Amino acid sequence: MERCDVAVIGTGPAGASAAITAKLRGKIVTLFGSASMSEKMTRAHLIQNYPGLPSVSGAELARALAEHLKSMDIPITEKKVNAVYAMDGYFALQCGEEFIEARSVIIAAGVMREKPLPGENELLGSGVSHCATCDASLYRGKNVAVIGYDPGEEAEAAFLSEVCAHVTYIPAYKDDTRLPERVGVVREKPEEIGKDEDGVFVKTDKGTYRASGIFVLRESVAPSQLVPGIETAGNHINVNRKMETNIPGVFACGDVTGTPYQYIKAAGEGNVAALSAVAYLDKNA
């Protein structure tokens, strides 16, 4: 895949708007996200303050944005971006085992709903990991615990069970699990992660589970993890009025930059972010 001009991460109103403006300015855009657009948006009942579209449902707005992208020949690349690495003069986006390069990046990934578990971020790198593909080899032949926040993570747990001696899976959701028999499923509510002289452990509402390593797997990635080195305030990325972040060439827009969490605000910021990216590219051409 050739290095594109602008990589936009997220197919909500912010990402769609950014991709549209960047394309109009003649840049080569790669738009990452779900082809069915932002799930949060499609579930919205009624939006009454999107100028030009009085009383539009979330699903209708999603459809309109998808149509607009299609009419402008902007395809959606359905790959999950795990990390954005700021390299010398370009960015490397890691999608699983694949690396895709871009000259600039616009983060429109939305705001993470779930709060981290107590101890989770403090012990990151000292027994806690957010990435099964990255750290599985470190626990070859050892016992691990996996806390999965959605059924999509079961595939990661299954993969870990091929590398590790034993996997204990603790789902933080109510659906039935579909896992190989060798994975032990614990239907308890994870409450905190801790470490003592005997190693790391997960405390649930009913018991304590020790392991050599604990994987906490969620669909959404915290911005500070998605883009190592980016300045954040909690779950939000810090931007100026041009939607510039502290990393030259990286911009952010929409819910990820903070409140108000409104569709029209997101679309507006997407436009500004794209224009800033274009200015950055033209200056560094």
Next chain:
Amino acid sequence: MVKKINGSQFENEAMKSAVAVVDFSATWCGPCRMLAPVLESVSETLAGKADFYNVDIDEAPALADKYSVNSVPCLILFKDGKPASRSIGFKPAQMISAWVESNL
């Protein structure tokens, strides 16, 4: 320049430097591969201020164990042979330079 060393060279190289930055990495680790060129450029920028080394944790597991390397990439800054600070995961060039400078 980042010099690749193994477990037996560690004592004679990294441990003898006034300030040594050691990159504990693995060949199967994506972020480690991304960090390599970034660290190379930082080593040029800070040439003379610190010595830069790379250790493959699969080649030197005892060393990785000795310094509790639980996650890769892991940069450990040694001052006169003693670990003074560590930085886990990929970081852009400016952040790594700033971290090294703050520990000089």
